[in-house]
Structures are given as structure tokens and as C-alpha cells.
Amino acid sequence: MTFDADGPIRIIQIVAHMDLHAADAGMDFSRASVMRNVVKNISGVAPLVQIGVRDTTERERRYAEACCGRVVTLYDTDLWRARDAFDAHSAARVLDTIFAAPAPSNGWITAPVEHRRAARPTSPTR
DSSP, rough: OOOOSSOOOEEEEEEEEEOOSSOBBBBBTTTTTTHHHHHOOOOTHHHEEEEEBBOHHHHHHHHHHHHHTSSSEEEEEHHHHHHHSSSSSHHHHHHHHHTTTSSHHHHHHHHOOOOOOOOOOOOOOO
């Protein structure tokens, strides 16, 4: 599959998990493998930039490294270090990583919407 509306597309993923599993519970197309499928199956993604990853596996990290720059990951620790340093150089390094040139004219930002079941309200006693 190719994304070719107006050239390549950059995907910025604001997320805690890399979502680069080969499959999850035997399903190739699951929430845990969605970004692996994007990188693997859509040739116009240049690159996938993941921001805030805090929970990952060694296998996912190795896959991202093997993608030769098609997956760029800023871990949560990178962001905390930049915040703690709070200097122009650290902030510029983070922004350079996110918006590395050449920037495609198309972009997509994705962030998870977590669903938590609310506690049941207690019924009033009579």
C-alpha cells in the first residue's frame, strides 16, 4: 500500500506504547501491532515519530532500530531530561527529532483515547 496523495506522510504518535508487536494474541491487526503494520505496509510513511514511549519490549525496540530511520522514538525519559535541563539546546534537540527535515507536506497526529470503566454510583438508601 502506498500513500501518495501529495507525497510522503509523517505520522506523529503521542503514546506510551510503541505498538510495534508482530501480532497480539494471534491477531496480526491489533492495537498492539497497528504501527508495525503502518511501517511495514505503507511505503509513504517518512518517518513514524513516537513521542513519550514509556513501556516497550526488547523485540519492539529491535524492530524500530532495524527500520533504519523509518521509526524515530522519543522515550518519556528523553522528554523528562529535556524538561529538567530546560535549556534551548535540549528543547531544540527534541524538536529537531520530531520535525526533522525534509518535512513532508502531509502529516498525521495520533494519540490514544484510554477507556476506563467508571465506578458504579452507589444507590441512595431510603
